[in-house]
Amino acid sequence: MNKKQHLFLISEDSIESSALVHFLKLKLAVDVELISTPEQLSITQDVDTEYFFLANLQYISRANEQDWHHEINQWTINTSIILFNTDPELETHLLQAWPLCAGIFQKSADQEQLIKGIKCVFAGEYWFSRSTMTSQLATLRTRLHRQYQPYAKLTSREVEILKQVMTGASNMQIADNLFLSEHTVKSHLYNVFKKLKVKNRLQAVSWAREYI
The missing domain is CATH 1.10.10.10 (Winged helix-like DNA-binding domain superfamily/Winged helix DNA-binding domain)
Incomplete structure (x- = not known):
């Protein structure tokens, strides 16, 4: 049986955010909930539901980023994070800063890309730029090679x-x-x-x- 899916939009409480919630509900056909403060995440988690966080990084400031991390990291079961409104040059850094990250959308991403990418993450896939995927795979291959080489001898x-x-x-x-x-x-x-x-x-x- 497929799990139910629930999407939290982390952004400011504004008309624009409310419009985005409506748009996401319409296009994704899942429950979408606007979350504007970390404290709102202190709720009971349903083990039969997959949870996704769509975080607006223009809204999350460095001052409260650790608070968001603390609350989101409590959701370790069936949880993925999608970041949007990001800077292209920070993508690799964001993967390290957000361990549960499954997708990153730059500021230039349009609505069609956003919906397509979110659907991919919903399906258990990842959505990163080709350059970031190449970089991460190259790093992994180098690390595995270094680990295997002496062990193989x-x-x-x-x-x-x-x-x-x-x-x-x-x-x-x-x-x-x-x-x-x-x-x-x-x-x-x-x-x-x-x-x-x-x-x-x-x-x-x-x-x-x-x-x-």
Whole structure:
């Protein structure tokens, strides 16, 4: 069964905002509610409803941005944020500042683009500029490559021993647990340190917690 969808418009309480609410209801055929203060979001959330926040960034000032973040972040279930009236050069920054963001519309976006994009977000897709998507994917690929590269060089036995080290086990304990000699464990650890370019067990564990 499809979930019910509800859209909150975060903007000033004005004639223009009321007109936008009416327009969105007409075009999207969903419940649309105008929210002008963070306190208005302190309401009970229905687990059977998908919630979307359409935030007018020209209205949200730096002075109260943290208040909005605090209230919206309470809505962690079935929630997405769509930002509009944004500056093109700030798009990448906005993705970092608004973790639940699923769509961004610049000031130049017209009503047709806005409706098309919101429908895409309603369908579980994302709506960002091509340049931002390219940048984000390139960053992700670089990060994954850096993470995979040293991990791929470790043998299955070295990974097994490194996982033992993560538990705080000594070389003798690792040897007993894996039915190896203590000398073999030391040899494997030497190779692990060398491959990961770390100097001690603490640095190896720190790396392992992040990448394994």
